[in-house]
Amino acid sequence: MINAGRGIPCALAFIAGCSLAGQATETDRIFNAGLQKAFQNHEQTLEKQRPPLRFISGTTVETCREYLAKTETEAVAEGVDNRTVSGEYLVCDSVAALNQGKKTGGIQYSPESYGKQLMARLDLRTFSSSLGPRVTDEQYTLADLALDAVDHSRFQVVFDSKNWHFALEVVASRDLNGNGRDDWLLWLVDEAKAGNYRDYEVLVAYDVGSSGPIQVEPFSP
Incomplete structure (x- = not known):
């Protein structure tokens, strides 16, 4: 914080x-x-x-x-x-x-909007954030939470309300676990606009081209 x-x-x-x-x-x-x-x-x-x-x-x-x-x-x-x-x-x-990591060879997973994929598929249960108290086993994506102030761009999804700023950006794509599939490197910012809460993290999402939720974990060198 x-x-x-x-x-x-x-x-x-x-x-x-x-x-x-x-x-x-x-x-x-x-x-x-x-x-x-x-x-x-x-x-x-x-x-x-x-x-x-x-x-x-x-x-x-x-x-x-x-x-x-x-x-x-x-x-x-x-x-x-x-x-x-x-x-x-x-x-x-x-x-x-x-x-x-390695540059992924062959067909690369390149969605039209990485931010839209994060909004629809990112499993908020897989990392700590200020949104944690809102998440359930039935509602665990930003789309599920139906927050009023959520928007996305090509590489980013942002929740920006009167009191809070939460953003995830896909900054790079690499094969980080050596299995030949695309993984995403993400930056997280999670901050209260009034108060002391701040959190910044480097996160990794593995095998993002697979179907189903996108799960992330903190990067560990």
Whole structure:
């Protein structure tokens, strides 16, 4: 959770309504322009100076390289300000995921609207979010919940109400589990517009071309 009174960085294009005008083409099946640039400039991304992020031992990191090494053995510390900073490091996990994945060969699963697929098929029971209390075993997709303020675009689904902003963006497609099928890398933002709740996550949806619900889990380097 992070303090709503602080400015929320626009390093991730979808956070807090920041512009998506820089949306990438589908080069390398990376759909988000910021992530595409970070991936293409891998060494610069690893060494770029970022705001200090604290781990539970009290140790802080300031680069993706330090962050990825530290997350192998230790969790990021809780705390309002520290959760704010953690949003700056989602790109680190994302680049790591893309490096361990493979470009999917053959026929690729490329729906006309990834956001529409998320709205209709994403199983909200498979990850923690502020929408959890609304979900049941019968109603577990955004379409099922019939929220008034839900909309989707090609790569994104957004629930944006007076009090809340929830967004999921498909930022890339890779074979992340080595079975030759498309998997999606997603960015989650889940934030109260008034209050302290904030959550930013890198999620993975495996074998998305299969029929049935899309299940996701947090990415683990």
